[in-house]
Amino acid sequence: DSGVTQTPKHLITATGQRVTLRCSPRSGDLSVYWYQQSLDQGLQFLIQYYNGEERAKGNILERFSAQQFPDLHSELNLSSLELGDSALYFCASSEGGKRSEAFFGQGTRLTVV
Amino acid sequence: AQSVTQLGSHVSVSEGALVLLRCNYSSSVPPYLFWYVQYPNQGLQLLLKYTSAATLVKGINGFEAEFKKSETSFHLTKPSAHMSDAAEYFCAVSDAGGNEKLTFGTGTRLTIIP
Numbered sequence: 196d197s198g199v200t201q202t203p204k205h206l207i208t209a210t211g212q213r214v215t216l217r218c219s220p221r222s223g224d225l226s227v228y229w230y231q232q233s234l235d236q237g238l239q240f241l242i243q244y245y246n247g248e249e250r251a252k253g254n255i256l257e258r259f260s261a262q263q264f265p266d267l268h269s270e271l272n273l274s275s276l277e278l279g280d281s282a283l284y285f286c287a288s289s290e291g292g293k294r295s296e297a298f299f300g301q302g303t304r305l306t307v308v
Numbered sequence: 309a310q311s312v313t314q315l316g317s318h319v320s321v322s323e324g325a326l327v328l329l330r331c332n333y334s335s336s337v338p339p340y341l342f343w344y345v346q347y348p349n350q351g352l353q354l355l356l357k358y359t360s361a362a363t364l365v366k367g368i369n370g371f372e373a374e375f376k377k378s379e380t381s382f383h384l385t386k387p388s389a390h391m392s393d394a395a396e397y398f399c400a401v402s403d404a405g406g407n408e409k410l411t412f413g414t415g416t417r418l419t420i421i422p
Contacts, residue, residue, distance in 0.1 A: 197351060228409065238398065238412035251409050285351060289408070294340070294359050297410065299351035 198222065199300035201286050207306045213274040216303045220267055220288030226250070227269040228289075228297060229261055233282035244269055245291050276307045310335040312382075312399045314413035322421045327371075327386040329416050331399030334380065341382040342400040342410065343373055352398065358382060369393070394420045 198221035240253035244263035315330040344352040356367025
């Protein structure tokens with residue numbers, strides 16, 4: 196158990212819909228990262244928050260947004276969903292800082308039908 | 309821009325044989341390098357990391373990796389494969405200059421033959 200909790204574990208939704216994925220980081224970790232794992236794109240970095248502020252942005256679509264709340268949990272919002280958004284979405288957390296280790300949650304499997 | 313290339317999307321070894329998973333990196337700045345393992349329906353677990361200290365890095369479960377700057381490589385090895393090593397392995401790179409995001413390779417699926 197990494198200590199990072201993601202909910203829900205599975206999500207099935209229709210095209211055009213909006214969903215919210217939730218991540219609770221390990222106790223004490225200030226950084227939260229979101230990654231997308233799909234068969235055609237592999238593991239891709241989406242976005243990082245550190246102590247409530249956006250720190251780095253990767254290949255995140257404009258239809259996607261994220262935030263980190265004062266209690267440090269984070270949410271990834273995916274809207275106007277398309278079939279190609281079906282993927283495993285991972286959250287990871289770390290203390291922050293370039294040497295710190297990122298701990299990954301078990302992921303949310305999103306299926307868009 | 310940083311990237312990693314994992315040679316061989318599938319590797320099969322016999323139980324007890326040497327495991328060698330290859331990773332080459334490209335980075336314009338000194339890199340930090342990582343190996344992660346993913347078991348079915350699980351998240352990623354860190355096996356080991358190189359952060360510019362010793363070039364030979366020992367990790368969990370008997371794995372180790374050697375950073376070779378001249379070859380831009382960070383290959384993962386284990387002297388004797390165990391059935392429980394069957395999983396997908398990912399090499400990743402981050403920017404030692406401070407950008408903490410990980411750039412992953414495409415992964416290598418390791419199968420252990422009894």
